[in-house]
Amino acid sequence: ATQGVATFVDLGIGALSGNYTITYAMTSPSALDTSESVAVTYGNADHLAIGTQPVGGKTGDNLSTQPVIRVLDAYGNLVANSTATVSAAMVNPRMGDVLTGASVDAVGGVATFTALNIVTLPGTSNLNFSSNSLTGITSANFTLTHADASQLVITTAPAGGNPTGNRLATQPVVELRDRFNNLATASTATVTVSVASGAAGSLTSGETSVAAVGGVATFTDVRLIGTPGTSYTLGFASSNVTSATSAALSVTFNVAYQLAVTQQPVAGATALAFTTQPVVEVRDFYGNKVANDNSTVVTAVISSGANGTLNGSVQLTAVNGVITYTDLALIGTPGVNYKLTFSANTLVSAVSNNVSVVAGAPTHLSILTQPIGAVTGKNLGTQPVVQLLDFYNNVVLSDNSTVVSVASSGGTLSGSTTATAVNGVATFAGLKLTATPMVNYTLTFSAGSLATDTSAALHVTHDAIASLVWVTHPVGSATGDDLPTQPVLRLLDQYGNLATSDNSTVVTATIATGTNGSLSQNTATANGGVVTFEWLNLVGTPGVAYTLNFTANAGSQNAISSSASNQITLTHAAPFRLVVLSQPVGGISGEVLPVNKLPILQVRDRFGNAATSDNSTSATVSVCSHANCAGSSDGGTVAGTTTVTAVSRLPTTARRARTRASGTT
Numbered sequence: 001a002t003q004g005v006a007t008f009v010d011l012g013i014g015a016l017s018g019n020y021t022i023t024y025a026m027t028s029p030s031a032l033d034t035s036e037s038v039a040v041t042y043g044n045a046d047h048l049a050i051g052t053q054p055v056g057g058k059t060g061d062n063l064s065t066q067p068v069i070r071v072l073d074a075y076g077n078l079v080a081n082s083t084a085t086v087s088a089a090m091v092n093p094r095m096g097d098v099l100t101g102a103s104v105d106a107v108g109g110v111a112t113f114t115a116l117n118i119v120t121l122p123g124t125s126n127l128n129f130s131s132n133s134l135t136g137i138t139s140a141n142f143t144l145t146h147a148d149a150s151q152l153v154i155t156t157a158p159a160g161g162n163p164t165g166n167r168l169a170t171q172p173v174v175e176l177r178d179r180f181n182n183l184a185t186a187s188t189a190t191v192t193v194s195v196a197s198g199a200a201g202s203l204t205s206g207e208t209s210v211a212a213v214g215g216v217a218t219f220t221d222v223r224l225i226g227t228p229g230t231s232y233t234l235g236f237a238s239s240n241v242t243s244a245t246s247a248a249l250s251v252t253f254n255v256a257y258q259l260a261v262t263q264q265p266v267a268g269a270t271a272l273a274f275t276t277q278p279v280v281e282v283r284d285f286y287g288n289k290v291a292n293d294n295s296t297v298v299t300a301v302i303s304s305g306a307n308g309t310l311n312g313s314v315q316l317t318a319v320n321g322v323i324t325y326t327d328l329a330l331i332g333t334p335g336v337n338y339k340l341t342f343s344a345n346t347l348v349s350a351v352s353n354n355v356s357v358v359a360g361a362p363t364h365l366s367i368l369t370q371p372i373g374a375v376t377g378k379n380l381g382t383q384p385v386v387q388l389l390d391f392y393n394n395v396v397l398s399d400n401s402t403v404v405s406v407a408s409s410g411g412t413l414s415g416s417t418t419a420t421a422v423n424g425v426a427t428f429a430g431l432k433l434t435a436t437p438m439v440n441y442t443l444t445f446s447a448g449s450l451a452t453d454t455s456a457a458l459h460v461t462h463d464a465i466a467s468l469v470w471v472t473h474p475v476g477s478a479t480g481d482d483l484p485t486q487p488v489l490r491l492l493d494q495y496g497n498l499a500t501s502d503n504s505t506v507v508t509a510t511i512a513t514g515t516n517g518s519l520s521q522n523t524a525t526a527n528g529g530v531v532t533f534e535w536l537n538l539v540g541t542p543g544v545a546y547t548l549n550f551t552a553n554a555g556s557q558n559a560i561s562s563s564a565s566n567q568i569t570l571t572h573a574a575p576f577r578l579v580v581l582s583q584p585v586g587g588i589s590g591e592v593l594p595v596n597k598l599p600i601l602q603v604r605d606r607f608g609n610a611a612t613s614d615n616s617t618s619a620t621v622s623v624c625s626h627a628n629c630a631g632s633s634d635g636g637t638v639a640g641t642t643t644v645t646a647v648s649r650l651p652t653t654a655r656r657a658r659t660r661a662s663g664t665t
Helices: none
Strands: 018-026 032-040 045-052 068-073 085-090 098-100 103-105 110-112 117-119 123-125 127-131 134-138 142-144 149-156 173-178 190-197 209-211 216-218 233-237 258-263 279-283 297-304 309-311 315-317 322-324 329-331 339-343 364-369 385-389 403-408 412-414 418-420 425-427 432-434 443-447 450-454 465-472 488-493 506-513 518-520 523-525 530-532 537-539 545-552 577-582 600-604 618-620 637-640 643-645 656-659
Touching: 045 127, 068 127, 085 098, 103 110, 149 233, 209 216, 258 339, 297 309, 315 322, 364 443, 403 412, 418 425, 465 545, 506 518, 523 530
Parallel strands: 045 134, 364 450
Antiparallel strands: 018 032, 045 068, 068 110, 085 103, 085 127, 098 117, 123 142, 127 134, 149 173, 173 216, 190 209, 190 233, 258 279, 279 322, 297 315, 297 339, 309 329, 364 385, 385 425, 403 418, 403 443, 412 432, 443 450, 465 488, 488 530, 506 523, 506 545, 518 537, 577 600, 618 643, 637 656
16 A cells, blocks of 8 residues: 555456455555455457357358357456457368368357358268457367268279179179268168160169168179170169169070071972071070080971971081081971971070972872763863972962863864863863773873873763664564564664663664554663564564564654665464355255365465465364354265365365255255
């Protein structure tokens, strides 16, 4: 104290803001003290302090908890009027780290960060906060994680070189990364793989997707089915991230599994080499040619189509996976579809498309439709049809020019004796054979140098009857008797052939010349074209010459007459009765009758004809009783020659005496 006054010149209170009591005290000369209340506020800004520690989050995102920095005086009091600019900086920054939103101005001595954002590798970080000359401060450690996965990155590229369909030689590994290329370790997203480029590639077997573990998708069984030698790329994708595409890779063929026809066979004429020979490949399961196969033996056979034979080198060995046929030929039926099967031990066989042949050049003729006869001189009942065949009996359908001729083994052919082939078939029309009915003939067909063909036997029948001719002329005998030689005639057609099938024509006999004659049993019916009378009977006058006419179908428009028969002369019939030509004249009883009074008798047949040839009939005379002859007396007798034999013409009676009974004249 000076003059009792103690003047403090640098007294201050270093403390937090608030109300404080200052006590002044002295110890000498006596102990005295006094106190006063003093209000203390902040002093000058001295250093920084962290009001709110930053809390990390995802790299690239604003910190999940933004830091709050306080501007304090030396005693830790908030410098409420401070507007100092506070800056944040990474403690150990790495190249490429980015800090944004790192500077804010204090308001009321408090700097509140709102957009502090750190781009760095995931891990532990901390920040330094500073403001000009103020003492800075370092935050507590905080953890930053990766950002959300936004892209796929291939870390192990897939590599081929393996057989198609097998596991890739190098299996791909793909990472899910954030936009800052950080591994998204928290991601368990599913990553899929597919063929991004390359023709006919697929991933139909094996793995096509895996779930990431720690952000890493590790494939173990990706199998690419592709064409050997073709470049493929694989694409990897996952939801809401940018996909990735691999570098080019390729596969090789797999083991032999099947055969395939790469060039279909095309045939021409039967038995000739195919115009297009088949080519077959040895392929793997996926249809790729096994280019290093030089050992597989492939055999070709006909597997479909009847009556076919495969010729040529049917068994060949693969060369670089290819079997090239050069001389296969099919002997088959034109129009039939054939298929070839190519096989090799355990490999799956291959079957060709349909193969068909055409006929070769014609070599011979063959009768398709046999000729059948008809009426002689008329069109054959069935006209012949002839085929032009090749060596293997196939119809030469392409032949439309060959002319086929026909000749017969007998008779005369007329009409169309040639026919031109149409599609390998020669069809005759209007062919006629004039020949002897029911005789077997054959027709021979020929065409240049082609081998001929001969028909089966055929025959013709007669034409309609045109004439009635003699076989046997009738010969007469006794009138009224059946003719001893009955007439026989034949019905002939216009060619002079016997109408052998005629069993119905009725022939009628009539008298052509000669008077007072009559016929009975004068019709006969043909039998096999022959008309034979059996009971023809002519009653006529002996010594008269008769001729007969014979008419078929008498009374119709188609009546046919024969020439007149030879002359027929009849004799009398058998003696039948006596006729008195000269009546006896009586005389003296017992006396011989005068010669001129003797009776003359004539022997006649039943028709009244004199039995002129009769030299045997005996005539006996007797007195007829009154009972038998009216006007005759009973009791008389005849003496003398009472029996006389006819001589050629007339029986006569020799002298004869007649004795009358007593009392008769």
